[in-house]
Each structure stands twice: as structure tokens, then as C-alpha cells.
Amino acid sequence: MENMQRFGHVVMLGPTNAGKSTLLNRLIGQKISIVSPKPQTTRNSISGIITQGDVQAVFLDTPGLHRQKRGIAPLLMRSAYAALAQADVVMLMLDAAQYARRIDGLAPDLKPVVKAVGDGRLPVLVALNKVDVVREKVKLLPVLEAIAEALPAAELFPISALTGVGVDELLKALLSRLPEAPHQFDPDEVSTAPVRFLASEIVREKLFLALGDELPYSMAVTIEDWDEKSKPGLTKIRAAIHVGRESHKPMVIGKGGERLKDVGQKARADIEEMLGTQVFLELWVKVRRDWTDDPSFLRDLGLGQ
Numbered sequence: 001m002e003n004m005q006r007f008g009h010v011v012m013l014g015p016t017n018a019g020k021s022t023l024l025n026r027l028i029g030q031k032i033s034i035v036s037p038k039p040q041t042t043r044n045s046i047s048g049i050i051t052q053g054d055v056q057a058v059f060l061d062t063p064g065l066h067r068q069k070r071g072i073a074p075l076l077m078r079s080a081y082a083a084l085a086q087a088d089v090v091m092l093m094l095d096a097a098q099y100a101r102r103i104d105g106l107a108p109d110l111k112p113v114v115k116a117v118g119d120g121r122l123p124v125l126v127a128l129n130k131v132d133v134v135r136e137k138v139k140l141l142p143v144l145e146a147i148a149e150a151l152p153a154a155e156l157f158p159i160s161a162l163t164g165v166g167v168d169e170l171l172k173a174l175l176s177r178l179p180e181a182p183h184q185f186d187p188d189e190v191s192t193a194p195v196r197f198l199a200s201e202i203v204r205e206k207l208f209l210a211l212g213d214e215l216p217y218s219m220a221v222t223i224e225d226w227d228e229k230s231k232p233g234l235t236k237i238r239a240a241i242h243v244g245r246e247s248h249k250p251m252v253i254g255k256g257g258e259r260l261k262d263v264g265q266k267a268r269a270d271i272e273e274m275l276g277t278q279v280f281l282e283l284w285v286k287v288r289r290d291w292t293d294d295p296s297f298l299r300d301l302g303l304g305q
């Protein structure tokens with residue numbers, strides 16, 4: 001039939017730090033999902049919408065899979081797997097740089113995800129990411145073989161989300177698997193996430209990049225006030241950074257307030273780009289003891305049930 005529309009959800013699943021959010025941003029052509037070199041950066045499933053002619057896809061970037069059991073980690077894992085319920089197509093992303101160093105094929109901790117997606121119910125495409133850092137391509141052979149063995153029906157795409165190598169082919173294949181269904185979004189919509197949420201994520205990204213290895217995991221960011229009415233062309237935003245302990249507060253603020261100021265400046269620049277207005281961003285650090293155990297606050301963050 002002519003002009004039959006296709007629409008569906010592509011769920012991006014994979015170990016933490018594989019590069020899922022980096023790929024989503026590249027596919028959408030703008031920053032929607034935050035990225036950092038640290039694991040467990042993504043906390044909420046984030047949508048990115050692509051419309052190409054008769055095909056429209058909602059990509060769901062999920063929190064990375066890992067084996068941590070502390071704090072909110074199990075909640076994040078559950079939400080990643082829960083996204084599968086919406087999937088028409090699964091994109092499983094693996095880090096080639098990590099697996100190329102292994103000689104024994106797939107890591108044992110991938111077993112649960114292989115089990116979850118490998119029952120043949122959904123089409124699975126595997127994106128073997130970060131091939132840009134694997135100089136000797138022959139080193140990829142064992143992992144390619146291991147993937148083919150674990151998921152015989154899956155199509156395999158070596159890519160680099162960073163440089164763009166292989167991404168067009170992967171996108172084409174993902175879109176081609178979507179079912180016939182009417183489009184659900186305006187062609188220029190890029191995400192279903194509210195801009196306020198995206199702004200809070202930008203602040204969280206800058207904190208992830210500015211702080212050491214432990215602290216980012218005990219922090220959350222909420223938007224307390226958003227005012228675009230009092231002055232045309234200016235958005236005034238007040239965001240709270242929640243830390244779990246009193247002793248974390250000075251670490252976030254830094255000597256003479258330098259660290260918080262730096263985080264604020266970097267976040268403001270990105271939020272201005274996203275909104276296309278000037279932004280006045282006020283950040284304040286709030287101690288919310290043990291927020292990771294507070295169901296109502298977790299719900300406010302979109303992390304609870």
C-alpha cells in the first residue's frame with residue numbers, strides 16, 4: 001500500500017558505559033541524553049524521536065546494566081528491563097574496546113540480558129560500539145563469534161557512536177524492522193521528556209564530570225523554580241542539588257564556591273543552547289539524608305514505582 005506509515009519503539013539496552021546515550025545524541029543530532037566516562041550515568045529511560053519520511057521511531061535510552069546492588073542501582077536495572085515491554089525492536093549495545101581485550105568471548109554478566117532478549121520474540125540488533133579504539137580489527141573476531149553464538153538470530157553492527165562509523169547502516173536496519181502503524185508525534189519533536197527534566201539532567205552531567213568517583217551516585221537534581229515570563233528572552237531557573245550527607249555539601253560547593261560556580265556556568269551554556277534563550281541558573285545544595293531510600297522522593301525523580 002502506498003504511504004503506509006511505520007512507527008515503533010527501539011529499546012537501547014546494554015552494559016553501563018557502552019555508549020548508548022552517545023549514540024542516541026548522534027542519532028537525534030542534538031544532546032538529549034547525558035554522557036560521562038563514569039558508569040551508571042543514565043538514570044531514567046530517555047526518549048529520542050526520529051522521523052524519516054514514512055518511518056517514525058522512538059528510541060529509548062535506558063540505564064546501563066551492571067551488577068551493583070547498592071543504593072538506587074537495582075531500581076535502575078529494573079527500569080532498563082521494564083523498557084523492554086514497550087519494545088518493537090531491541091538494540092543491544094556492547095563495548096568492543098572492553099570485549100576485544102577478552103579472549104573468552106562474552107562476559108558472564110551479559111547472560112541475563114541475552115536471556116531477556118534472546119527468546120526470539122523481538123528482533124535484536126547488536127551494536128558493537130567503540131570500534132574506533134580497537135586498532136587490530138582481528139581482535140574483534142572472538143567477540144563477534146561469541147555474540148553470534150549467544151544470539152544466533154541477531155544482526156551485528158560494528159560501530160563508533162563517537163565518530164559515526166557504521167551508524168547509518170545500523171539506523172537503517174533498526175528502522176526497517178518497525179511495524180506498520182501511524183506516527184504518534186509531530187515530525188519535529190525530538191523527545192517526550194519535558195525540557196525541565198532535560199535541564200536537570202544537564203546539571204547532573206556537569207556534576208558527574210566535575211566530581212570524583214563516589215559522589216555523583218549520591219546526588220540528585222531537581223528543578224525548584226522555572227520562570228520564563230518575567231523577562232522576554234530570559235529563563236530563570238532554580239535547581240537544587242540533593243546530597244545524602246552533610247559532609248558532601250562542601251565537596252560539591254568547592255573552595256570559595258569555585259566548583260559549584262564552574263558546574264553552573266557549564267550547565268547554563270548547555271541549557272541556553274537547548275532553550276534558545278538566555279538563562280539565569282541558580283544552583284543550591286540541599287542535604288536530603290538517605291534520599292536513595294525515600295520512596296516518595298524517588299517517585300519525584302521518576303525512579304520509583
Ligand SMILES: Nc1nc2c(ncn2[C@@H]2O[C@H](COP(=O)(O)OP(=O)(O)OP(=O)(O)O)[C@@H](O)[C@H]2O)c(=O)[nH]1
Pocket residue numbers: 015016017018019020021022023034035036037038039040041042043062063064065129130131132133159160161162163
Ligand atoms: N572511543 C569511544 N568512546 C565512546 C564511544 N561511544 C561512547 N564513548 C564514550 O564512552 C563513555 C560512556 O558513554 P555513554 O554514552 O555515557 O554510555 P552509556 O552506555 O549511556 O552509559 P550508562 O548511561 O552509564 O549506561 C563516554 O566517555 C563516551 O564519550 C565510541 O564510539 N568510541
Ligand SMILES: [Mg+2]
Pocket residue numbers: 020021022033034035041042061062063064
Ligand atoms: Mg547513558
